[in-house]
Amino acid sequence: MTRWAMIADLRRCVGCQTCTAACKHANSTPPDVQWRRVLDMEVGEYPAVQRAFVPVGCMHCADPPCMHVCPSTATRQRADGIVTIDYDLCIGCAYCAVACPYQARYKTDHPSFAYGEAMPSEQQGADPRRIGVATKCTFCADRIDAGLAQGMVPGVDPDATPACVNSCIAKALHFGDADNPESNISQLLAENQHFRMHEELGTEPGFYYLWDKRR
Amino acid sequence: MSYGPKPWMQTHWDLRAAMNFILGGTGTGLLLAAVLAAPPAWRWVLAAGMALIAAGLGAVWLETGRKLRAINVLFNARTSWMTREAYVAVVVFALGLAALALGRAPLAQAAALAALGFVYCQGRILFAAKGIPAWRTKGVVALIVATALAEGGGLFVAAAAWALGEPPTLWLVVFALALIARAAAWSRYRSRLGAGAARLTLEPSGRILVYAGTATPLALLAIGLLLPALAPGADFLAGLAALAAGWRLKFVLVRRAAYNQGFSLPQLPVRGGH
Numbered sequence: 204m205t206r207w208a209m210i211a212d213l214r215r216c217v218g219c220q221t222c223t224a225a226c227k228h229a230n231s232t233p234p235d236v237q238w239r240r241v242l243d244m245e246v247g248e249y250p251a252v253q254r255a256f257v258p259v260g261c262m263h264c265a266d267p268p269c270m271h272v273c274p275s276t277a278t279r280q281r282a283d284g285i286v287t288i289d290y291d292l293c294i295g296c297a298y299c300a301v302a303c304p305y306q307a308r309y310k311t312d313h314p315s316f317a318y319g320e321a322m323p324s325e326q327q328g329a330d331p332r333r334i335g336v337a338t339k340c341t342f343c344a345d346r347i348d349a350g351l352a353q354g355m356v357p358g359v360d361p362d363a364t365p366a367c368v369n370s371c372i373a374k375a376l377h378f379g380d381a382d383n384p385e386s387n388i389s390q391l392l393a394e395n396q397h398f399r400m401h402e403e404l405g406t407e408p409g410f411y412y413l414w415d416k417r418r
Numbered sequence: 419m420s421y422g423p424k425p426w427m428q429t430h431w432d433l434r435a436a437m438n439f440i441l442g443g444t445g446t447g448l449l450l451a452a453v454l455a456a457p458p459a460w461r462w463v464l465a466a467g468m469a470l471i472a473a474g475l476g477a478v479w480l481e482t483g484r485k486l487r488a489i490n491v492l493f494n495a496r497t498s499w500m501t502r503e504a505y506v507a508v509v510v511f512a513l514g515l516a517a518l519a520l521g522r523a524p525l526a527q528a529a530a531l532a533a534l535g536f537v538y539c540q541g542r543i544l545f546a547a548k549g550i551p552a553w554r555t556k557g558v559v560a561l562i563v564a565t566a567l568a569e570g571g572g573l574f575v576a577a578a579a580w581a582l583g584e585p586p587t588l589w590l591v592v593f594a595l596a597l598i599a600r601a602a603a604w605s606r607y608r609s610r611l612g613a614g615a616a617r618l619t620l621e622p623s624g625r626i627l628v629y630a631g632t633a634t635p636l637a638l639l640a641i642g643l644l645l646p647a648l649a650p651g652a653d654f655l656a657g658l659a660a661l662a663a664g665w666r667l668k669f670v671l672v673r674r675a676a677y678n679q680g681f682s683l684p685q686l687p688v689r690g691g692h
Contacts, residue, residue: 213683213686213687214687214688214689242681244681244683246683246686253686255683255686255687257681257683259681268546268547268548268549270497271497271498271546272497272498272499272500272543272546272547273494273498274490274491274492274493274494274498274500274501274504275487275490275491275493275494276490276493276494277490292487292490292493293483293484293487293490294482294483294484294485294487294488294490294491295482295483295484296478296481296482296483296491296500297430297431297481297483298498298500298543298547300428300430300549301428301430301431301547301549301550301553301676301678302546302547302548302549303548303549304548304549304678304679305549305679305681306549306678306679306681310430310483312483334483335482335483335484336483336484396685398683398684398685400681400682401679401682402684404548404679406548412683412685413687414683414685414686414687414688415685415687415688416688
């Protein structure tokens with residue numbers, strides 16, 4: 204089996220938001236919608252303050268609460284673990300949005316553009332099916348599928364890899380098959396200490412954070 | 419953009435969603451009260467209860483982004499409590515309308531039973547929302563069901579006091595029990611609610627529920643029983659106080675205390691080590 208998963212190396216992320224911009228470019232998301240965003244966290248009190256940049260988005264959970272609550276079956280899970288939304292089925296009730304512990308889902312009720320009127324690039328990327336329904340990160344499933352069809356390896360070949368991972372200037376983001384022990388991300392997970400966000404909720408996210416070498 | 423680890427208020431469900439829980443609960447309470455009402459009053463109570471449930475569902479329908487696809491809400495009975503709520507609502511209306519059309523009280527009783535299932539689904543809808551700690555807290559289902567009974571009972575007693583002057587003692591006893599059950603459900607829920615913004619936000623409404631929505635109505639009911647001349651006014655006020663306190667708590671629960679999970683890091687990055 205294949206289980207696509209993503210890794211963010213918190214030691215490497217510099218908070219440049221290039222992944223956010225790349226995602227917006229690749230997926231033509233409207234203003235205020237960031238399927239891939241980077242949190243700038245300050246933890247502690249002076250003088251013991253630490254800062255961490257934390258990429259977040261849909262965690263493509265193995266047990267996704269958004270899918271269980273969805274009344275229309277618009278939210279589904281592929282065999283490879285990617286959680287999808289069928290825009291033609293979604294009724295826009297936003298139940299999935301309140302069920303998601305990662306604040307990864309958005310609903311845009313009206314078309315909106317960065318400068319009021321749609322720029323040519325926004326016109327090109329606008330998808331009316333996304334209005335009034337839930338949207339979120341897709342792990343760039345279209346790129347993965349197209350790449351696999353051409354014999355490429357997602358996470359290794361850029362054309363088969365999510366846009367955010369491709370764009371990362373610090374090599375903080377990685378993508379690959381968590382079920383394959385030989386994959387790039389399996390090796391990273393084996394070599395480093397890691398955690399998943401809100402693991403106590405039992406959602407089994409497909410998004411791992413590296414924080415230190417394995418000692 | 420920085421959100422930090424601190425939770426913030428969910429913005430996806432607004433007053434329209436809250437109205438579904440408020441009106442749906444009160445409507446359910448009225449349907450259950452209709453079982454107690456003598457003929458022909460039960461028909462009015464039943465109709466009013468169904469009207470409230472319908473208004474609540476209508477309000478939440480207005481919040482959906484794709485209103486013409488509303489039928490799709492029925493597609494996931496396997497796991498979604500929202501789908502189950504919709505199916506049970508169909509049963510409630512089918513039985514209730516049949517009871518009204520045929521004048522058969524047993525059908526109204528069956529509708530009341532189904533309405534209990536409806537409000538249970540509403541509680542489970544909140545409980546399944548893992549992104550909102552105040553909703554996924556154990557005890558929220560019992561709280562939603564108990565508030566429905568007390569709010570419907572409050573409206574029923576207030577209306578009966580207005581129409582009849584002095585409601586039968588049995589109705590008042592059932593109402594008093596519903597008030598006590600609601601206060602107990604709140605206390606249980608509160609004890610399980612972790613410390614944080616949601617608890618701070620809910621506490622004032624909880625106090626209002628206990629003092630103005632439970633103790634005061636119980637005292638008014640006692641006054642009405644001891645001093646029959648004051649009963650109509652006392653019972654009317656008792657019903658309204660219970661109703662208003664319950665509505666406030668539900669509104670705050672859905673709209674004001676609905677802080678999301680936020681983000682948290684169990685470990686901070688150890689830099690320079692790779």
